[in-house]
Amino acid sequence: GRASRSAPLASKLLLLGTLSGGSLVAYSDSNKKEDQQQQKKKKKVVVLGTGWAGISFLKDLDISSYDVQVVSPQNYFAFTPLLPSVTCGTVEARSIVESVRNITKKKNGEIELWEADCVKIDPTNNKVHCQPVFKDDPEASQEFSLEYDYLIIAVGAQVNTFGTPGVLENCHFLKEVEDAQRIRRGVIDCFEKALLPGLTEEQRRTKLHFVIVGGGPTGVEFAAELHDFIEEDITKIYPSVKELVKITLIQSGDHILNSFDERISSFAEQKFLRDGIDVLMGMRVMSVSDKDISVKIKSSAEVVSLPHGLILWSTGVGTRPVISDLMEQVGQGGRRVLATNEWLQVKGCENVYAVGDCASIAQRKIMGDIANIFKAADVDNSGTLTEDELQDVVEDINVRYPQVELYLKSKHVRSIKDLLTDSEGNPKKEVDIKAFESALSGVDSQMKSLPATAQVAAQQGSYLAKCFNKMEHCKEHPEGPKRFRTGGHHQFRPFQYKHFGQFAPLGGDQAAAELPGDWVSAGRSTQWLWYSVYASKQVSWRTRALVVSDWTRRYIFGRDSSRI
Ligand code: FAD
Ligand code: MG
Numbered sequence: 001g002r003a004s005r006s007a008p009l010a011s012k013l014l015l016l017g018t019l020s021g022g023s024l025v026a027y028s029d030s031n032k033k034e035d036q037q038q039q040k041k042k043k044k045v046v047v048l049g050t051g052w053a054g055i056s057f058l059k060d061l062d063i064s065s066y067d068v069q070v071v072s073p074q075n076y077f078a079f080t081p082l083l084p085s086v087t088c089g090t091v092e093a094r095s096i097v098e099s100v101r102n103i104t105k106k107k108n109g110e111i112e113l114w115e116a117d118c119v120k121i122d123p124t125n126n127k128v129h130c131q132p133v134f135k136d137d138p139e140a141s142q143e144f145s146l147e148y149d150y151l152i153i154a155v156g157a158q159v160n161t162f163g164t165p166g167v168l169e170n171c172h173f174l175k176e177v178e179d180a181q182r183i184r185r186g187v188i189d190c191f192e193k194a195l196l197p198g199l200t201e202e203q204r205r206t207k208l209h210f211v212i213v214g215g216g217p218t219g220v221e222f223a224a225e226l227h228d229f230i231e232e233d234i235t236k237i238y239p240s241v242k243e244l245v246k247i248t249l250i251q252s253g254d255h256i257l258n259s260f261d262e263r264i265s266s267f268a269e270q271k272f273l274r275d276g277i278d279v280l281m282g283m284r285v286m287s288v289s290d291k292d293i294s295v296k297i298k299s300s301a302e303v304v305s306l307p308h309g310l311i312l313w314s315t316g317v318g319t320r321p322v323i324s325d326l327m328e329q330v331g332q333g334g335r336r337v338l339a340t341n342e343w344l345q346v347k348g349c350e351n352v353y354a355v356g357d358c359a360s361i362a363q364r365k366i367m368g369d370i371a372n373i374f375k376a377a378d379v380d381n382s383g384t385l386t387e388d389e390l391q392d393v394v395e396d397i398n399v400r401y402p403q404v405e406l407y408l409k410s411k412h413v414r415s416i417k418d419l420l421t422d423s424e425g426n427p428k429k430e431v432d433i434k435a436f437e438s439a440l441s442g443v444d445s446q447m448k449s450l451p452a453t454a455q456v457a458a459q460q461g462s463y464l465a466k467c468f469n470k471m472e473h474c475k476e477h478p479e480g481p482k483r484f485r486t487g488g489h490h491q492f493r494p495f496q497y498k499h500f501g502q503f504a505p506l507g508g509d510q511a512a513a514e515l516p517g518d519w520v521s522a523g524r525s526t527q528w529l530w531y532s533v534y535a536s537k538q539v540s541w542r543t544r545a546l547v548v549s550d551w552t553r554r555y556i557f558g559r560d561s562s563r564i
Pocket of ligand 2: 048049050051052053054055154155156356
C-alpha cells in the first residue's frame with residue numbers, strides 16, 4: 001500500500017528534479033528502507049590496481065549492486081600504448097591519463113578509492129593491508145586494512161632487471177607516466193650537455209649515444225620516436241650535433257619484434273637500417289655503469305664495452321613483491337605470475353580473482369579433459385555415442401576449448417564433428433577416443449599462455465565484470481545452462497580471449513600491423529589506421545580530444561624541446 005501511495009509523489013518530485021536540472025533526488029520512505037536492506041546485503045568488492053584490467057572491470061561492473069573499494073597508488077588510468085610517444089613530446093603526459101574518479105562518476109553508484117599500495121594480501125582472513133602513498137606525511141601515511149567478500153587483483157607487473165648489476169641505478173625504464181617524463185627530460189639534457197663548451201668530440205658523441213636494451217614493442221617504438229624527434233626537430237635547433245648522435249638497439253635474440261609475424265620483424269629491421277639505427281642482435285648485457293654498458297656477443301663470447309649518454313631498459317616484466325608474497329601463501333611459490341583457472345579465480349582461493357599482467361590462466365592438459373568430456377556425454381555407458389550425445393561432446397569441446405577446432409583446421413579437418421561422423425553425418429558406430437586423441441596429438445604443446453598485453457587485461461576485466469553482474473542471479477538459479485556443467489560445475493562460460501591483432505609504430509609515419517586472418521600490412525596507410533584505432537581506444541572524450549590535438553600540434557609546430 002505504502003509504496004503505491006507514495007509513487008505519484010515520487011514521480012512528481014522526479015519530474016521536478018529533471019526540470020530543475022536533475023539535481024533533486026526523490027526518495028519515498030519505502031524506497032529508503034529497500035535501499036538500506038540492499039546496502040546490508042551488498043557484498044564488498046576490493047579492487048587492487050587502476051590499470052587496464054582494473055579500469056575495464058570498474059567500467060563494466062554494475063557498481064550499484066556491490067560495495068566497491070579501489071586501492072591504487074595512482075588515482076588515474078594511463079593509456080600505456082602511448083607512453084613511448086610521451087618520451088619525446090609527441091603527446092603530452094596529461095593527454096594520456098584520465099582520473100579514476102572521473103571515469104567512475106558517470107556510474108550509477110559510488111566507489112571508494114584509496115591512493116595507496118596494497119602491501120599484503122591475507123586470503124585466510126579475507127583482508128588486504130595497505131600503505132598510503134604519502135610517506136612523508138605522518139597523518140596521511142597510516143597503514144590501514146580492508147575486508148572483502150571478493151578481491152580483484154589487477155596490480156600489473158614491474159620492470160625486470162634479471163639481476164644485471166647497475167641496471168636499477170643507471171637505466172631508464174618505461175612503465176609509468178613518470179618514467180616517460182623522466183626520459184623526456186633525460187633526452188633533452190643529453191643534447192644540452194653535448195653543446196657545452198670544453199667537451200671533446202669523443203665526449204660529445206658519448207653524451208649523444210642513446211642505447212636501448214630490448215627489441216620488443218616498447219624498445220622498438222622508443223627507438224623510432226627518438227629517431228623522429230632527432231630528425232624532425234632536434235637537428236633544426238641543434239644543427240651542429242646531427243653528425244654526433246647515435247641510437248643503438250641491443251637485442252638478445254636473432255630478431256627484433258619477435259612476438260610479431262616475421263614479415264613485420266624484417267620490415268622493421270630494414271627500416272631501422274635505412275634510418276641509421278644500429279641494431280645489435282645476439283647480445284647479452286652483462287653490467288651497466290654510469291658511463292658504460294658492457295655486452296657479451298653470444299656467438300664469440302667476447303665482451304665489449306660501449307660508452308653511453310642514456311639507456312632505456314625495456315626487457316621483460318617481473319613480479320611485484322605483494323604478488324610473490326601471496327603466491328607463497330597459496331602454494332604457488334616460485335612462479336612469475338599468479339595461476340588462475342579459466343574463470344580467473346586464483347587457484348587455492350575461490351573468492352580471489354586475478355586479471356591482467358599479474359596473472360595467467362593455468363593451461364590444463366586438454367587431452368585429459370577431453371577424455372572426461374566423452375565419458376560425461378556417454379550417459380548410458382555403452383562406449384559408443386548416440387547422435388545427441390555426440391552433439392553434447394562437440395558443444396562442450398567448442399565452448400571450453402575453442403582452440404581445438406582451430407588446431408583441427410590447421411590439420412585440414414573441417415570440424416570436430418567431421419572427425420567423429422561418417423560420410424552421411426551419423427556418428428561413427430564406435431566413436432573411438434583414441435583416434436580422436438591421435439588427431440589432436442600436439443594440441444597441448446601448441447597451447448601457449450596469453451601475452452601480457454592491454455588487450456588481454458582489458459578483456460579479462462570486462463569479462464569478470466559481466467560475471468559479477470550476473471552472479472546474484474546465478475546464485476538463485478544454481479542449475480545453470482547444461483552445456484557449462486561438465487568439469488567443475490561452474491555457472492559461467494570460461495574466459496575466452498579474442499585477438500584483434502597488434503601494431504608496431506616504426507617512426508617516419510610508418511607502422512606495421514598484424515591483423516586477424518594472417519593479414520599483415522606496413523607503411524604509411526597503416527600509420528593512419530594506427531592513429532584511428534588509438535584515438536578510438538581512448539577511455540574518455542577528453543583524452544581523445546587531447547591526444548588528437550597533440551598529434552595535430554606536432555604536425556604543425558613540431559615537438560617542444562624545453563626541459564621543464
Ligand atoms: P597495469 O596497467 O600496469 O596496471 C596496474 C595497476 O596496479 C596500476 O594502476 C598500478 O598503479 C597499480 N598497482 C601497482 N602496484 C600496486 C599495489 N601494490 N597495490 C595496488 N595497486 C597497485 N599492450 C598492448 O596491448 N598494446 C600496446 O600497444 C602496448 N604498449 C605498451 C607500451 C608500453 C610502454 C608499456 C609499458 C606497455 C604496453 N602494453 C601494450 C602492455 C600493457 O600496458 C599491459 O599489458 C597492461 O597495462 C596490463 O594491464 P594491468 O591492468 O594488468 O596492469
Ligand atoms: Mg589493472
